[in-house]
Amino acid sequence: MCHSDLIENMDKKSTWDRFYTENGRRAPTFKNFEWFFGFESIRHVLLPLLPPEPCPHRVFQILDIGCGTSALGPCIYKHSPTAVQVTCADISPIAVRLMQENISSKPIHPNSVSSLLRFVEMDCTQLLSHYSPNSIDLIVDKGTTDALLRSKEGKGKASQMLKQCMTVLRESGALLQFSDEDPDSRLLWLETEAQEQGVVGNVVTQEVGELRGVVYYCYQVSPTVHS
Numbered sequence: 001m002c003h004s005d006l007i008e009n010m011d012k013k014s015t016w017d018r019f020y021t022e023n024g025r026r027a028p029t030f031k032n033f034e035w036f037f038g039f040e041s042i043r044h045v046l047l048p049l050l051p052p053e054p055c056p057h058r059v060f061q062i063l064d065i066g067c068g069t070s071a072l073g074p075c076i077y078k079h080s081p082t083a084v085q086v087t088c089a090d091i092s093p094i095a096v097r098l099m100q101e102n103i104s105s106k107p108i109h110p111n112s113v114s115s116l117l118r119f120v121e122m123d124c125t126q127l128l129s130h131y132s133p134n135s136i137d138l139i140v141d142k143g144t145t146d147a148l149l150r151s152k153e154g155k156g157k158a159s160q161m162l163k164q165c166m167t168v169l170r171e172s173g174a175l176l177q178f179s180d181e182d183p184d185s186r187l188l189w190l191e192t193e194a195q196e197q198g199v200v201g202n203v204v205t206q207e208v209g210e211l212r213g214v215v216y217y218c219y220q221v222s223p224t225v226h227s
């Protein structure tokens with residue numbers, strides 16, 4: 001697959017099935033593939049958002065949308081100080097199967113025995129077919145919105161995914177978009193979506209760091225709070 005084909009079609013399941021099949025063939029043993037960077041580069045952003053103390057009667061719900069074969073979800077599961085249920089979701093069944101096989105052969109031991117980790121094939125523009133409104137505490141998105149926004153026919157899907165994220169999040173919850181998109185463009189897109197969809201509340205931008213000359217950001221998006 002040539003580079004421009006990949007970019008233009010990053011909203012398509014078939015593109016990613018091919019991508020993860022080829023990646024899997026190249027390496028003799030499974031290796032996580034990380035878009036942009038791995039967990040260590042963003043642990044300082046993520047870990048403070050997890051509850052430091054156990055929440056009685058409730059497990060903190062985390063969803064990684066478009067997880068690919070990244071170790072982000074498994075690392076959150078491993079390092080969370082308290083019980084979490086981490087769902088790593090991707091539209092590519094190839095990526096999901098590779099992750100399931102890897103975790104079965106190399107189990108991870110979390111800090112809390114109540115923690116759960118699962119990998120699920122899911123179209124994240126259809127989150128409401130899988131989750132109730134107001135049910136998720138934290139959604140992480142490393143490169144998935146970027147992939148949809150950059151592809152030829154993906155902009156509508158990015159808007160739909162954002163709207164569904166805002167609906168399934170608890171009012172106290174947040175969506176973290178890790179991206180290399182400049183704040184001028186991403187904040188304009190989020191502001192337009194906020195006006196058109198009315199579900200986006202607040203957006204906080206944080207520079208995550210610079211890698212190989214590229215600056216990366218975290219856009220922390222909160223849902224609208226209904227009084």
Ligand SMILES: C[S@@+](CC[C@H](N)C(=O)[O-])C[C@H]1O[C@@H](n2cnc3c(N)ncnc32)[C@H](O)[C@@H]1O
Pocket residue numbers: 010011012016033034035036065066067068069070089090091092095122123124125141142143144147157
């Ligand atoms: C740029 S990659 C990022 C992968 C991973 N988050 C990482 O950091 O390595 C985008 C991912 O989004 C997935 N994807 C694209 N459209 C999707 C959709 N509608 N629902 C769920 N996943 C999707 C792709 O299969 C791919 O794994």
